[in-house]
Amino acid sequence: MKKLSISLLLLLLVCSAHAQQAVIRGDFADPSVIQVGNTYYAAGTSSNWAPGFPVMKSNDLKTWKQTGSIFPDLTEWADYYYWAPELNYENGKVYVYYTAHKKGGNLCVGVASADTPEGPFKDHGPLVCQEAGSIDGFPIRDENNKLHLIWKEDGNSVGKPTPIWIQEINEEKTALVGEKKELFRNDTPWEANLVEGVSVIKNNGYFYAIYAAAGCCGPGCTYATGIARAKSLTGPWEKFEGNPILTGQGDWMCPGHGTAVKYQGKNYFMYHAYDKSSNKYTGRQALVRGFEFTPDNWLRFTDEFLAPAESPKTYTATDDFDKDKLDLQWCWSVFNKPAFELKNGRIGMQIKDDRELFIARRIEGPNYEATVETIPAKSAMTGVALVGDEKNLIYAVAKQDSIAVTLVKDGARSILGKFPVVTKGKNLFIKMQVKNNTDISFHYSINGADFTPINIAKPDITFLPPWDRAVRAGIITKGTEGEVGVVEKFVFKNQ
Structure with missing residues (x-):
């Protein structure tokens, strides 16, 4: 009996040691992460809290420290709902594509830039503002190296479907050009009333869209993560038959809306989820999980979790x-x-x-x-x-x-x-x-x-x-x- 108790205790300790932990504890939804040199920077949703979009810094994706915020003073054109800042590092300059509510209007995707991830950022105003709202902007270059913006039309806010759009953006990153095209929308049962939070990566001749679907927030959330792929950035896009590929597990529920990143040659995904024990009171917290590409050119998440070596609860x-x-x-x-x-x-x-x-x-x-x-x-x-x-x-x-x-x-x-x-x-x-x-x-x-x-x-x-x-x-x-x-x-x- 004593031996059984000791074995059980050891098993519990091993399980606890390998349990997934938040890398950024507390309210840090829709995390986006970039690597600049040997340093990683992450930004998260601030919503109706100011300053806008806290910025965190790390050397290993595990231990993070706040360095400031993207908008110490809010932008002139937007008044609230500062959501989903998507960081992008290109040619020695940092860009952030973000969502905010336009004064007298609706939700729009805007852009700002800085010489370093720690700012200061210069705002360039909104890029796209649709009647139902435009959110979750993500920049990506196509197979011909043309820069595009991917975003969600916020149709669920008015009881309509939620198309994911793409449109070319100029090299100055200040305006969309040409015509928009739909990539995909919520059309399968698990996606429910929306798809959103698209993050695109390339591998072996494919573009992969990691996206979130269903209900994002609160104790009744149903959020989960799916994958779609295409040979050409503008499509046609094919959704994985086994979606969703990431759902609630262990201490965490409703995972989604993140960014793919590499660390020590491996692929990781930084995203948010709710801790089951504290749920809406602590909000959506940032986690990091590994993923790999399959022999049949799809993507699957692994059970490799990054977490701080020491994560004191007290x-x-x-x-x-x-x-x-x-x-x-x-x-x-x-x-x-x-x-x-x-x-x-x-x-x-x-x-x-x-x-x-x-x-x-x-x-x-x-x-x-x-x-x-x-x-x-x-x-x-x-x-x-x-x-x-x-x-x-x-x-x-x-x-x-x-x-x-x-x-x-x-x-x-x-x-x-x-x-x-x-x-x-x-x-x-x-x-x-x-x-x-x-x-x-x-x-x-x-x-x-x-x-x-x-x-x-x-x-x-x-x-x-x-x-x-x-x-x-x-x-x-x-x-x-x-x-x-x-x-x-x-x-x-x-x-």
């Missing part, structure tokens, strides 16, 4: 606001950019109107806590928040004489509790704890060590994440226009 990240720039972990709503000042090891955020003003960071698992050290004011209220978006959040904020907990659902505010507190001119620490994704509690302390629970009825926060994003934890302030909420320190602990 860590602490602290921001003392002692730099002259805001740390890269922070983001904010595209609809409400904060005016802030970093001075004397503090951040001050100026309140603009009666809306909540916040900065927040990605979470990476179902259990975490965030503590904000505030400098209480007479009327400006500052504290800690869990944010889905600007209309769906929960937070605890304080001023000199009280703490209040508020729930915002679809823009409607509910006060969950208001409690007196005596700060005696000292800083106030407000802590938010989250367990198992949705079990949330708040606490406060005068000395930063001894915390008192803020007693409220257990709130339902399952509604918080938007359909295409995860929740974020951060700092929030609220009050009268012109007032300033001041914070001394922020501590985030992943547990």
Whole structure:
């Protein structure tokens, strides 16, 4: 019996060691990756969070560090839904083909360029804007070395099919030329209402389109990955009879929308999927998996997974606001950019109107806590928040004489509790704890060590994440226009 238990334990350890892990944990959907020299760069969807499109850097596709973002300030022509940045490196220059919502219009594919993947990027505006919307741009050269753009017409948004189009693009990468042509569309049962996220590679005289289909997002997602091939880039295209070739496996569900890349002579695919345990709360995370070409000239995924050698689930990240720039972990709503000042090891955020003003960071698992050290004011209220978006959040904020907990659902505010507190001119620490994704509690302390629970009825926060994003934890302030909420320190602990 003892021998059996030891054998079982060893088997579990081996399985755990070979289980697939995210290379970029937390909300990093639609990842695109390029190699420049010996370095890899990846960018992911930011949607309605700004800055637009975080950029990560790695030497091995396993361990990544953020270097910045493609659009520190959003583009002039687009207002929201910054999706699917597709990086492209050609002739010493970096291009990004991206989706965004045109002001007064619909979704379009735009392009920007830079001399290095770390920017700065110059935006060149939209390339294609169809009535139903145009998304998921991908550049590729054909068998005659002519550059083309492949994209999806967003027909599913209006109850129609989703053609994948191709059209030649000029060498300056600033305009489409000629006529568009359809490559394929959703026409098989597993693809359901859409095909999208096409990534094209070449091998042995074939072009291969790795594409996603079905429902992308949320706990009811049905996303999966298929393959099609053609001898000529413009077709005809043939879909693999065994599609889908990548579906949910192990700890991960709804895999899709990625980019093929080589590492040490082998083929890999960087894509997103949901962790089954944290699902919509952590969002779509980036994974890397191997693939190979078959003797009959198709493509299949292998069970070779790349993952960090060390991937700690428990860590602490602290921001003392002692730099002259805001740390890269922070983001904010595209609809409400904060005016802030970093001075004397503090951040001050100026309140603009009666809306909540916040900065927040990605979470990476179902259990975490965030503590904000505030400098209480007479009327400006500052504290800690869990944010889905600007209309769906929960937070605890304080001023000199009280703490209040508020729930915002679809823009409607509910006060969950208001409690007196005596700060005696000292800083106030407000802590938010989250367990198992949705079990949330708040606490406060005068000395930063001894915390008192803020007693409220257990709130339902399952509604918080938007359909295409995860929740974020951060700092929030609220009050009268012109007032300033001041914070001394922020501590985030992943547990």
